[in-house]
Amino acid sequence: MPISFADRLNNVETSAIRELFKLLGKPGIISFAGGFPDSAMFDVDGIREAVNTALSEEPGGALQYGATEGYQPLREQIASFMHGKGVKDLSPEQLIVTTGSQQGLDLLGKTLISPGDKVIVEGPTFLATIQCFRLYGAQLISAPVDGNGVKTDELEQLMAEHKPKFVYLIPTFGNPSGALLNLERRKAVLAMAVKHQTLIVEDDPYGDLYFGEAPPPSLLALSASVPGSRELLVHCGSLSKVLSPGLRVGWMVGPAELLSRATMCKQFSDAHTSTFAQATAAQYLKAGRMPATLAKVRAVYAERAATMGRALKRELGDAIDFVPPQGGLFVWARLTGAGGKVGDGATFAQRAIEKGVAFVPGAPFYAANPDLSTLRLSFATAGLEKIEEGVGRLGEAI
Numbered sequence: 001m002p003i004s005f006a007d008r009l010n011n012v013e014t015s016a017i018r019e020l021f022k023l024l025g026k027p028g029i030i031s032f033a034g035g036f037p038d039s040a041m042f043d044v045d046g047i048r049e050a051v052n053t054a055l056s057e058e059p060g061g062a063l064q065y066g067a068t069e070g071y072q073p074l075r076e077q078i079a080s081f082m083h084g085k086g087v088k089d090l091s092p093e094q095l096i097v098t099t100g101s102q103q104g105l106d107l108l109g110k111t112l113i114s115p116g117d118k119v120i121v122e123g124p125t126f127l128a129t130i131q132c133f134r135l136y137g138a139q140l141i142s143a144p145v146d147g148n149g150v151k152t153d154e155l156e157q158l159m160a161e162h163k164p165k166f167v168y169l170i171p172t173f174g175n176p177s178g179a180l181l182n183l184e185r186r187k188a189v190l191a192m193a194v195k196h197q198t199l200i201v202e203d204d205p206y207g208d209l210y211f212g213e214a215p216p217p218s219l220l221a222l223s224a225s226v227p228g229s230r231e232l233l234v235h236c237g238s239l240s241k242v243l244s245p246g247l248r249v250g251w252m253v254g255p256a257e258l259l260s261r262a263t264m265c266k267q268f269s270d271a272h273t274s275t276f277a278q279a280t281a282a283q284y285l286k287a288g289r290m291p292a293t294l295a296k297v298r299a300v301y302a303e304r305a306a307t308m309g310r311a312l313k314r315e316l317g318d319a320i321d322f323v324p325p326q327g328g329l330f331v332w333a334r335l336t337g338a339g340g341k342v343g344d345g346a347t348f349a350q351r352a353i354e355k356g357v358a359f360v361p362g363a364p365f366y367a368a369n370p371d372l373s374t375l376r377l378s379f380a381t382a383g384l385e386k387i388e389e390g391v392g393r394l395g396e397a398i
């Protein structure tokens with residue numbers, strides 16, 4: 001008997017990217033396709049020590065069921081981590097722990113989106129967000145992005161025209177755009193939230209991965225200086241990209257009423273984030289190892305990003321155009337088609353696979369009106385030699 005699935009599944013398709021990932025198992029492929037941090041970067045000793053401390057000091061807390069809002073010592077550590085990032089007035093009760101920031105996004109979908117509701121996202125934006133919000137029946141509106149993040153004039157027009165349920169942004173080193181929303185635009189976004197009384201979701205898993213100067217403060221940090229904006233702001237954070245995605249520890253800051261509804265939904269979903277993972281994360285943060293870990297990952301990714309940028313310019317010349325990323329894990333690029341070279345991301349991805357190098361074409365990252373010339377290259381997991389070799393292969397494939 002055919003299984004009769006819920007109608008909501010009709011709103012999402014399995015992504016084109018998944019199809020591409022099937023090819024990655026081919027021997028000898030150099031992959032710039034993933035969105036993972038480098039496993040070699042994990043502070044295994046620090047995490048082992050944190051596990052041991054958690055088990056010896058608080059075995060009950062680490063192994064028992066726990067509060068849906070999160071393990072209190074971790075909420076305290078996260079609040080203090082956020083203080084260090086300029087969010088001065090955050091109390092542990094103003095955040096809940098989520099199973100990765102991905103769960104935060106899912107809880108927002110669950111609590112806020114009714115079928116047909118409009119949500120504005122960036123074009124391009126995180127693919128899993130597109131899929132997740134669509135699963136709840138959202139009608140996604142795409143706001144254009146340039147090298148300085150979302151174009152705020154266009155965003156405001158879209159807000160006025162569509163009156164969306166909320167706006168979802170990745171202001172700092174976005175996935176896939178790598179773009180950094182500048183300070184002026186950050187202030188403009190907060191002012192617009194107040195003017196249009198529209199909720200803004202700031203997804204910020206990459207903000208700590210900067211290569212040179214620190215980025216401007218998060219929307220959450222800046223909201224203290226824009227009266228009325230804090231009540232319209234949700235902020236999702238994560239340890240995935242800086243410490244370990246396998247821990248599945250993220251958090252969500254937001255208006256009290258929203259957090260309380262999200263907590264209710266979380267209760268039906270996973271009861272709470274793994275207390276074992278939370279106690280480990282709490283001990284890790286408490287041990288004060290994060291600053292050194294961050295310094296290390298920033299330095300390694302900065303060198304890889306610079307190497308990839310130089311190699312792309314050398315090997316692909318004017319056939320490719322990109323803004324060198326100042327942080328995050330990705331180079332977001334556009335094929336220019338100059339000199340009769342390939343101008344379409346999907347065609348180039350296919351040719352690249354044949355030469356033994358993989359990346360993700362950009363089109364699936366758009367909720368609407370995809371720019372077919374775009375592509376996303378991750379510099380995070382390949383070492384410098386592999387980056388040179390892989391970009392060399394791209395040069396043969398173009």
Ligand code: PMP
Pocket residue numbers: 035099100101102103126170174175203205237238239240245248249250
């Ligand atoms: N948001 C963005 C923009 C991401 O790129 C990712 C991971 N790729 C996530 C959220 C989810 O990360 P996690 O659930 O591991 O915190």
